[in-house]
Amino acid sequence: MAEKKYVYTFGGDKTEGEGAMKNLLGGKGANLAEMAKIGLPVPPGFTVTTECCVDYFKNGNKLPAGVEKQVTTALKHIEKAMGMKFGDPKNPLLVSCRSGARSSMPGMMETVLNVGLSSKTIPGLIAKTKNERFVYDAYRRLIMMYSDVVMEKAEGIEPAEGKAIRRQLDAMLDELKEKKGYKSDTDLTVADLKSLCEKFKKQIKKTLGREFPDDSMAQLWGGIGAVLKSWNGKKAVAYRRIEGIPDDWGTAVNVQSMVFGNMGDTSATGVAFTRDPATGDNKFYGEWLINAQGEDVVAGTRTPNPLNEATSNEQNKHLKSMEKLYPSIYKQLCGVRETLEKHYHDMLDIEFTIQEKKLFMLQCRVGKRTGTAALNMAMDMLKEKLIDEKEAVMRVSPTQLDELLHPILDPKAEKKQTVITKGLPAGPGGAVGRIVFNSTEAVAAAKKGEAVIMVREETNPEDVEGMRAATGILTARGGMTSHAALVCRGWGKCCIVGAGAIAVDEVKGVLKIGGKTYTSKDYLSLNGSRGWVYAGKVATMDSSENPKLKNFMKLVDKFRKLQVRTNADTAADAEVARKFGAEGIGLFRTEHMFYGKNSEKPLFCLRKMILSNTKEERVAALKELEKYVKSDIKATLTAMKGLPVTIRLLDPPLHEFVPSEPAKRKELADALGIKVSEIAKRAEALHETNPMMGHRGVRLGITYPEVSEMQMRAILEAALEVGSVPEIMVPVTCDPREIKFQKAILERVAAEVAKKKKVAKIEYKVGTMIEIPRAAILADEMAKEAEFFSFGTNDLTQMTFGFSRDDIGGFLPEYLDQKIIDADPFQTIDTVGVGRLIEIAVKGGRSVRKNLKVGICGEQGGEGKSVAFCHKMGLNYVSCSPFRVPIARLAAAQAAIAEGRK
Numbered sequence: 001m002a003e004k005k006y007v008y009t010f011g012g013d014k015t016e017g018e019g020a021m022k023n024l025l026g027g028k029g030a031n032l033a034e035m036a037k038i039g040l041p042v043p044p045g046f047t048v049t050t051e052c053c054v055d056y057f058k059n060g061n062k063l064p065a066g067v068e069k070q071v072t073t074a075l076k077h078i079e080k081a082m083g084m085k086f087g088d089p090k091n092p093l094l095v096s097c098r099s100g101a102r103s104s105m106p107g108m109m110e111t112v113l114n115v116g117l118s119s120k121t122i123p124g125l126i127a128k129t130k131n132e133r134f135v136y137d138a139y140r141r142l143i144m145m146y147s148d149v150v151m152e153k154a155e156g157i158e159p160a161e162g163k164a165i166r167r168q169l170d171a172m173l174d175e176l177k178e179k180k181g182y183k184s185d186t187d188l189t190v191a192d193l194k195s196l197c198e199k200f201k202k203q204i205k206k207t208l209g210r211e212f213p214d215d216s217m218a219q220l221w222g223g224i225g226a227v228l229k230s231w232n233g234k235k236a237v238a239y240r241r242i243e244g245i246p247d248d249w250g251t252a253v254n255v256q257s258m259v260f261g262n263m264g265d266t267s268a269t270g271v272a273f274t275r276d277p278a279t280g281d282n283k284f285y286g287e288w289l290i291n292a293q294g295e296d297v298v299a300g301t302r303t304p305n306p307l308n309e310a311t312s313n314e315q316n317k318h319l320k321s322m323e324k325l326y327p328s329i330y331k332q333l334c335g336v337r338e339t340l341e342k343h344y345h346d347m348l349d350i351e352f353t354i355q356e357k358k359l360f361m362l363q364c365r366v367g368k369r370t371g372t373a374a375l376n377m378a379m380d381m382l383k384e385k386l387i388d389e390k391e392a393v394m395r396v397s398p399t400q401l402d403e404l405l406h407p408i409l410d411p412k413a414e415k416k417q418t419v420i421t422k423g424l425p426a427g428p429g430g431a432v433g434r435i436v437f438n439s440t441e442a443v444a445a446a447k448k449g450e451a452v453i454m455v456r457e458e459t460n461p462e463d464v465e466g467m468r469a470a471t472g473i474l475t476a477r478g479g480m481t482s483h484a485a486l487v488c489r490g491w492g493k494c495c496i497v498g499a500g501a502i503a504v505d506e507v508k509g510v511l512k513i514g515g516k517t518y519t520s521k522d523y524l525s526l527n528g529s530r531g532w533v534y535a536g537k538v539a540t541m542d543s544s545e546n547p548k549l550k551n552f553m554k555l556v557d558k559f560r561k562l563q564v565r566t567n568a569d570t571a572a573d574a575e576v577a578r579k580f581g582a583e584g585i586g587l588f589r590t591e592h593m594f595y596g597k598n599s600e601k602p603l604f605c606l607r608k609m610i611l612s613n614t615k616e617e618r619v620a621a622l623k624e625l626e627k628y629v630k631s632d633i634k635a636t637l638t639a640m641k642g643l644p645v646t647i648r649l650l651d652p653p654l655h656e657f658v659p660s661e662p663a664k665r666k667e668l669a670d671a672l673g674i675k676v677s678e679i680a681k682r683a684e685a686l687h688e689t690n691p692m693m694g695h696r697g698v699r700l701g702i703t704y705p706e707v708s709e710m711q712m713r714a715i716l717e718a719a720l721e722v723g724s725v726p727e728i729m730v731p732v733t734c735d736p737r738e739i740k741f742q743k744a745i746l747e748r749v750a751a752e753v754a755k756k757k758k759v760a761k762i763e764y765k766v767g768t769m770i771e772i773p774r775a776a777i778l779a780d781e782m783a784k785e786a787e788f789f790s791f792g793t794n795d796l797t798q799m800t801f802g803f804s805r806d807d808i809g810g811f812l813p814e815y816l817d818q819k820i821i822d823a824d825p826f827q828t829i830d831t832v833g834v835g836r837l838i839e840i841a842v843k844g845g846r847s848v849r850k851n852l853k854v855g856i857c858g859e860q861g862g863e864g865k866s867v868a869f870c871h872k873m874g875l876n877y878v879s880c881s882p883f884r885v886p887i888a889r890l891a892a893a894q895a896a897i898a899e900g901r902k
C-alpha cells in the first residue's frame with residue numbers, strides 16, 4: 001500500500017496545499033498555503049496533517065509510518081528556501097511548531113517557538129546575528145515554552161496549584177526583574193539572560209526529573225509530539241465540548257521557519273483584524289509590540305501599542321502607533337489587508353512579524369466577531385459589493401443574533417453610577433453578578449442558576465469552562481486580542497480585560513479597586529461594550545431597535561421558505577412576537593390563563609370543574625369558566641390582527657390545579673356546597689402515579705365532552721366576533737378516533753353558534769398535535785381526520801426516548817460526557833430518532849392529504865439546528881417563544897440558502 005501523504009510544504013518555491021484544504025491541513029495550515037499562493041510574504045514551512053494526528057492516537061500515541069521521512073524531506077525544503085540548516089553550528093535554522101485544527105480553537109492547544117537552539121547552535125546564531133542578547137532571550141523563551149508544553153503538559157503531569165513549571169520559571173524571571181529594578185523584559189541584560197537560562201534548566205531537572213534536551217532534532221520531535229497530544233489536553237477537550245467540535249477531527253502541526261520580532265527596535269510582532277471585531281467598523285484594528293515575540297501580544301503581559309491613530313484607546317493612546325513610527329511598513333500592511341479582504345471576502349484576523357523592518361505574515365483566518373460586528377460587517381460588505389445578499393444572510397449566526405437581542409446595562413441607571421475602574425471592552429453587552437475568583441466557583445454558581453462575574457488576574461485558556469459559565473469576565477491584564485478576549489467575543493459574552501488598576505488575589509479571594517476591597521460576597525456590573533466597571537447591581541435592558549438589524553431581517557425574509565410563528569398565550573406576548581416578525585401563533589396553550597396575573601377567578605372556576613363529582617356540577621362550573629376563556633382568546637386574536645392562530649384544547653396536569661392550602665380548600669368546599677374532607681377525598685381520587693401519561697389532553701375531552709364543548713364554543717364565538725378563522729388543535733392524541741370524537745362535538749357546537757349568531761356557517765380548521773410515537777406512525781390515518789399537524793416535540797421527545805422532560809437533568813450531563821447522546825434532545829431535535837418519526841409522520845400525513853399543513857411547537861422550534869431540520873423535512877412553519885422568533889427566521893433563511901448551494 002502506498003504511504004499516506006502526511007506532510008505538505010508551503011512558501012519558498014513549493015506550496016502543496018491551499019485554502020480549501022482546511023479539513024486536512026487545519027485552518028492555519030490551509031491559510032498559510034493560501035497566503036503563500038497569492039504572493040504574500042510567508043516564512044517557508046510545512047504542515048503535518050490532521051490525519052496524522054488521528055492516526056497518531058489510533059496508533060497508541062505513536063507517529064504513523066512515513067511521517068519521519070516526510071518531515072525530514074520537508075525540513076530540507078525550508079532549509080533550501082531560507083539558505084540555512086537545522087541544527088547547523090554555523091548557520092542554524094530555527095523553527096516554530098504550532099497547532100491548527102479545522103476550526104479555530106484560540107489558545108486551547110500548544111505552540112513551541114525557537115525550536116533548534118542548543119549549545120551547538122547558539123554560538124553560530126550569535127556570530128550571524130551579532131546579537132547575543134537576542135539569542136539568549138530566544139533561548140530562555142524556548143526553555144520556558146518547551147518545559148511547559150512538551151515536558152509537563154504533554155506528559156500529562158498535573159502540578160499542584162502554583163507549582164506548574166511555567167509558573168515557577170515566570171516567578172524566577174519576575175524575581176530577577178524586581179531585584180534589579182527592571183520594568184520590562186527588555187531591560188534584561190545578556191548576563192541576566194544567560195544566568196537565568198542556566199537556573200531554568202536546573203529548576204526543570206529538579207521539578208520534572210529530566211534534562212531540557214540539548215539537541216535540535218530531539219526538540220523538533222518533542223514539539224511535534226506535544227502539539228499532537230495537546231489535541232487531547234484538558235482545555236482543548238473542554239472547549240470542544242462547548243463548541244460542539246468533534247473529537248475525531250485532530251489538529252495539524254505547522255512547522256515554520258522562525259522570523260524574529262525580538263531582534264531589536266526595528267523588529268516587532270503584532271496581531272490585527274482587517275475591521276474592528278467588536279463594532280464591525282471598517283477600520284484596520286490591531287496591536288503590536290516592538291522587540292517582542294508573538295506570545296507577548298496574546299499573553300497580555302505587556303500593554304501593546306495601537307496599530308494606528310484611529311483605533312487607539314484609553315490603555316494604549318500614550319504608546320506610539322505603527323502608522324506613526326513605521327509608516328512604510330504600515331502602508332505595506334494596509335496593502336496586505338486589502339489583498340486579503342478582496343481574496344477572502346471577509347474580515348480576517350492576522351498575525352505578523354517584522355524582522356529588521358521586513359514584514360512577514362504568520363497567520364490569517366476569518367476573524368471571530370461580536371454579534372454587533374457580524375451584523376454591521378455583513379451589511380457594510382454587501383454595500384461594498386464584497387459579498388452578495390445570500391452571503392450577507394449567512395454571515396450572522398443565530399447565536400450572534402441572539403446576542404444582539406441580549407441585555408445591556410440600562411443607560412439611565414448606568415449614568416447614576418460611578419465607574420470604579422476601566423478596562424478594555426473585549427466582549428459586548430452588560431453583565432451583573434456576584435464576584436467569583438476561579439473557574440470552579442463560576443461553574444458551581446452557574447449550575448445553581450446564579451449570575452457571577454469571574455474576576456481573574458489574567459485569563460488563561462484553562463479557565464475556559466468558568467468563562468463559559470460566568471455571566472461576565474473581568475481581568476487585570478490582557479489586551480483586546482488576548483485569548484480571553486477572543487474566546488469571549490466568539491461567545492458574545494460580556495468581558496472586560498486589561499483593567500490595570502485592579503489588584504486581584506485569587507487565592508485569598510480579594511479584589512482591590514481604588515482603596516476599596518471586594519470579596520465573593522459583593523456584586524459587580526460590567527459594561528462590556530465600553531470597558532466600564534461598577535460596584536453593585538446596575539439595572540439591565542434590551543438592546544434591540546437597531547436600524548441595521550431591521551434591514552438585515554428584511555433580507556433574511558427574502559430567502560426563507562419556512563414560516564415562523566410564535567407560542568403565545570397572552571395578548572402581551574402576541575404583541576411582542578408580532579414585533580419580532582411572528583407570522584401567526586402556532587400554539588396558544590389555554591391552560592396558561594390559570595397561572596400568574598389575573599388568574600385567581602378563572603382558576604377558581606377550573607378548580608370547581610376539576611373537583612366536580614357530577615356532570616351537573618361540572619357543567620355549572622364550565623359555564624362560569626367560559627366567559628374567561630372566551631375573553632382571553634379574544635384578546636389574543638385581536639392582538640394578532642387576522643394572522644392565523646392555533647388554539648389548543650385544554651391539556652392541564654389536573655392534580656397540579658388542586659389547592660393544597662386549607663383556606664383555599666375551604667373556599668372551594670363552600671362554593672361546591674360540600675365538606676372540606678370531601679375535597680381531600682376527591683383530590684385523592686385525581687392522584688396519578690404517572691401524570692405525564694395520565695388523564696390529560698384529549699383524554700379529558702373524551703371522558704368529559706362538556707369540557708371540550710365549552711372551549712369550542714368560547715373559541716368559535718371569540719373568533720367570529722374578531723373576524724378570524726381559528727385553528728383548533730387537539731392535544732396528546734394517539735388514534736384518529738379521538739379526533740373524530742372531538743370533531744363530532746365541534747360540528748354540533750359550530751351549528752349551535754351559527755344559529756345563535758345568525759350566520760350561515762362558521763369557518764374553522766381542526767388539527768392535532770403529534771406528541772405520541774403512535775400518532776406519528778399512524779399519521780396517514782390521523783391526517784384523514786386532521787387538517788393540520790403540529791409536532792409537540794417536548795412530549796414526542798419524552799415519549800420517544802422515555803426520558804422525563806422534567807427530570808432529565810439528573811443524568812443528562814453523564815450522557816453527554818459519555819457521548820451516549822450528542823445534545824440535549826429537549827433543546828435540539830434528535831434528528832435520527834424523533835426526527836425519523838417526524839419524517840414518517842410528514843410523509844404519511846401528506847400521502848392522504850396533499851396540502852396538510854405541518855408545523856412544530858415544541859421548544860426545539862426556536863433552536864437553529866432544529867429549524868434547519870424542519871426546513872429539510874418540508875414543514876410549513878416553526879413556532880417558538882417570542883424572543884426566539886428572529887433567530888428562527890434567520891435559521892430558516894440560512895437553511896434555505898445552504899440547500900440552494902448544495
Ligand code: PEP
Nearest residue numbers: 771792793794795857858
Ligand atoms: C409539546 O409537547 O411539545 C408541546 C408543545 O406541548 P406542551 O409543552 O404544552 O406539553
Ligand code: MG
Nearest residue numbers: 771792794795
Ligand atoms: Mg405536549
